[in-house]
Amino acid sequence: MPTIIDVAKRAGVSKSTVSKILTDKPYVSHETREKVMKAIAELGYRPNAIARSLVRNVTKTIGLIISDITNPFFPEIVRGIEDKASEMGYNIFICNSDAKVEREEAYLELLLEKRVDGIIFTSARITDTRIADLRRHNFPFILVSRTLPDVQTDYVVVDNRAGAYLAVEHLISLGHQRIAHITGPKDASGALDRLWGYQKAMADHGLKTDAELVKEGDFREQGGYLATKELLSLSSAPTAIFAANDFLAIGALQAINEAGLEVPEDISLVGFDNVHLAGLTRINLTTINQPRYKMGLMATEVLIERIEGRGGPDPVQLVLEPELVIRSSTKRLAG
Amino acid sequence: MPTIIDVAKRAGVSKSTVSKILTDKPYVSHETREKVMKAIAELGYRPNAIARSLVRNVTKTIGLIISDITNPFFPEIVRGIEDKASEMGYNIFICNSDAKVEREEAYLELLLEKRVDGIIFTSARITDTRIADLRRHNFPFILVSRTLPDVQTDYVVVDNRAGAYLAVEHLISLGHQRIAHITGPKDASGALDRLWGYQKAMADHGLKTDAELVKEGDFREQGGYLATKELLSLSSAPTAIFAANDFLAIGALQAINEAGLEVPEDISLVGFDNVHLAGLTRINLTTINQPRYKMGLMATEVLIERIEGRGGPDPVQLVLEPELVIRSSTKRLAG
DNA sequence: TGGCTACATCGATAATTGTAGGCATAATCT
DNA sequence: AGATTATGCCTACAATTATCGATGTAGCCA
Structure with a gap:
């Protein structure tokens, strides 16, 4: 060479x-x-970009820590990130952590050694203290789809509470009153917000949120399947289910079909995220759209502003609006 | 710092x-x-890994050029690549080229400037001469899911011909004789191999491959949908369809349903790839599995052997075996 | 017309952070 | 004592950028 x-x-x-x-x-x-x-x-x-980086103290690369690219929630975010980064002359290191704290920390260490100019954490599980550390050292980073309670940082999220509210209000507007909710795991902040939105919408419309109507899932098909089986066996089964994400909803769909019932004739179903497969003709799930590509794009834009010193002192916290996507898994309550 | x-x-x-x-x-x-x-x-x-790289002339990073991470075919490959790379102490630069030659070339240039230790091309459209160039300079790289006619290189692919043969043989074993095929785009070598396998299986079993039974698709839902509409309007419609990938098959499913027909009662359907959504209960597509995760894993292993100088002089060309996954979109022909 | 300034153009040199090989010194073993 | 081994330092790189100085030339004024 x-x-x-x-x-x-x-x-x-x-x-x-x-x-x-x-x-x-x-x-x-x-x-x-x-x-x-x-x-x-x-x-x-x-x-030789390596030699150049050494003297300029800039690598034109960004580290991306996600839990698992195999999860259909992430590819669009990643694409948004990579498109913006590439446009601005940056490359992306992709790191799958499986949402395990130790793996996130190990990747973080590696990325810092490789002197990336900034880091994007999506749905990070990493500890607050570690994040606060980065902030204290003035290292550029941003969170996507996760907020931190105590630390002031840049982030891009969707308004989970508003999204859940939209979903439940849609069901209420169709005449449903006995509406169940399958939650995500309790330690995911997004899941809690969606639960909050569900409860708020119910309360605002004077509906009781029976404790037996709220089941905890795991954000995956299996969880939705099991939760729905329980819901269907209730003495007074719900007429509609709001699942905290699309995978839960698809699991619910299966349980409902297995019970010999049909969606939306016998029971209405709403998901969350608008993952690509929710739109397949055979699924056709009414759901709440998260603008995932845009989230990746904007997060990267904000991050690069920070990296290149154009950002202000205050944290940039973008809360994007979710959107109700009505397909054919919801229907006006008969009678 | x-x-x-x-x-x-x-x-x-x-x-x-x-x-x-x-x-x-x-x-x-x-x-x-x-x-x-x-x-x-x-x-x-x-x-400082940058300074270390400068003196050692090694960056411990690998470039990955794929067409689009948003295409459900790729995430598992990427995950396999990243897992193996991470295990061996390497990081991955991810680059989405949208299968455009110019973008691939631009990324290639960038990756070489950043002195990556090797490059993985998945389904690359890049020109043969460029690839030959790399080979001549003894730069480590490997192709995944693509072969080159004239240049001797490392690659990992699935046996597309055998896979297509398996699919069609399965349909024949169920009594089908009038079997249609929706191909991929003509410029994709994999698509041609699948067509070849289809024709071979038909011929081997003494079945005529009527020209009107072969329609060209684009590897996407829309293509499958349109091709199937044509197939269904034939005076003598097929009793089974082998689609060159799962997206085509899902499009076919929609067209079939819209025509008031059912899968597999009225028509049997086989896909290719075993993309995750093919396994959803509402889809349940019989298909040919490609071990995508393993392909990524093995490609990375071979590449790193090359990088670290343990590879032999001969190209490593791995042809993995596809596998028939029987779900509920295929059924014995009545009568 | 001599001298001065200003600017265009190019090169020498230091600096960036770390590795590796040779070398000096001290400690340990025949 | 001489040889060997252990330990730590000195120095030369690696490929590039950035700063500053050197040189030459043109324009301008007294």
């Missing part, structure tokens, strides 16, 4: 001059520029 | 000694090691 010195020799100039040309500095004559460009082309010279 | 010199000063030793400790070299006494470790901890020192 040729170096800048090889180029300089071949063009008969000093390496300083070559460097000036590569970094678009003024005060280099047209003819020497020509000579140098010719030498570069002939040698197939490619500037 | 403290440097190795700061550590050396605080520990009262030279930076060479600190370096020795960091790189696990022998001949350093227990007590100086203690002193240095203490200084490192107190300062929160993190070795």
Whole structure:
């Protein structure tokens, strides 16, 4: 691999001059520029970004820690991130942590050693103290789809409470009153917010939220399936279910079908996230859309502002609006 | 950010000694090691991987060029790649090219400037000459899910012909004779191989492959939907369809349902890839499994062998076996 | 016309952070 | 004592950027 010195020799100039040309500095004559460009082309010279990073103290790379790219919730976020990053001249290191604290910490350490310019955490489980550490050292980072109770940081989230409220209000507007909720895991802040939205919507419309109508799930099909089986066996079964995400809803769908019932004829169903498969004709789930691509895009934009020193002192906290997507899993209550 | 010199000063030793400790070299006494470790901890020192890369000429990072992480075909491959890479101490740069040659080339250039140790191309559209270039310079890379006609390179693919053969044979074994095929785009080598497998299976069983039974799709729902509408309007419609991938099959499913027909009662349907959503209860598509996670894993393993100089001179070309996954979209032909 | 300033152009050199090989010194073993 | 081994330091890189100084030339004024 040729170096800048090889180029300089071949063009008969000093390496300083070559460097000036590569970094678009003024005060280099047209003819020497020509000579140098010719030498570069002939040698197939490619500037060494590693050496450049060392002296500039900037790597033009961003670390991305997500739990699992295999989870259909993430690819669109990642795509949004990578598109914006690439547009701004940055590359992305992708790291799957499986939402395990130790793995997140290990990746964090690695990314810092590799001197990434900033880090994006999506649905991070990492401890508050670690995050506070980063903040204290003024290291640029941003959270996507997670907030921190005590630390002031940049983040991009969707308004989970409002989304849940929308979902439940939709069901209420269709005449449903006995509405069940399958929650996410208790330690996910988003899940709690959705529960809150459910309860608020019920209360605002004077409906009782029977404790037996709220079941805890795990954000996966299996959890939705099991929770729904319990719900269906209740002496007074619900006429509608609001699941805290689409996977739970799909599990619910299966349990409902197995019980010989139909959606939406016998029971209405709403999910959350608007994962791609929710839109498949055979599923056609009414759900709450999260603008995932946009979330990734905006998070990256904010992060890069921070990295390049254009950000202000205050944290940028973007709360995007969710959107009700009505498909065919919900129906006006008969009678 | 403290440097190795700061550590050396605080520990009262030279930076060479600190370096020795960091790189696990022998001949350093227990007590100086203690002193240095203490200084490192107190300062929160993190070795600068950029500087290390510069002198070692190794970055411990791999570039990954895929068309689009949003396509459900890719996340599992990526996860396999990242898992193996991480296990071996490498990080992954993820690059979405949308299968556009120019974008692939731009990313390639960037990755080479950043001095990645190797590159993985999945379903690459990049030109043969460019690939041959890499090979000539002895730069480590590997192709996943794509082969090159003329250049000898490492690759990992699934046996597309055998997979298609399996799919069609399954339909034939159920008594079907009039079997249609929805192909992928003509410029994808995998699609051609699947067509080949279809034709071979038909011929081997003495069945005619009527030209009107073969429709070209685009590997997406829409293509499957349109192709199927045409197939259903044939004077003598097929009793079974083999779609060249699962998305085509899902589009076919929709067209079939819209025509008032049922799968598998009226028509049997087989996909290809075994994308996650093919297994959903409401879809339950019989399909051909590609071991995508394993493909990513093995490709990375081979690549790292190359990078670390343990690979032999001959190209490593792995052809993994596909597998028939029988679900409920196929059924014995009545009568 | 001599001398001065201003600017265009290029090169020499230091700096970035860390690794590796050689070398000096001290300790231990024949 | 001489050889060997253990320990730690010195120094030369790795590839680039950035600062500053050197050189030459043109324009301008007295």
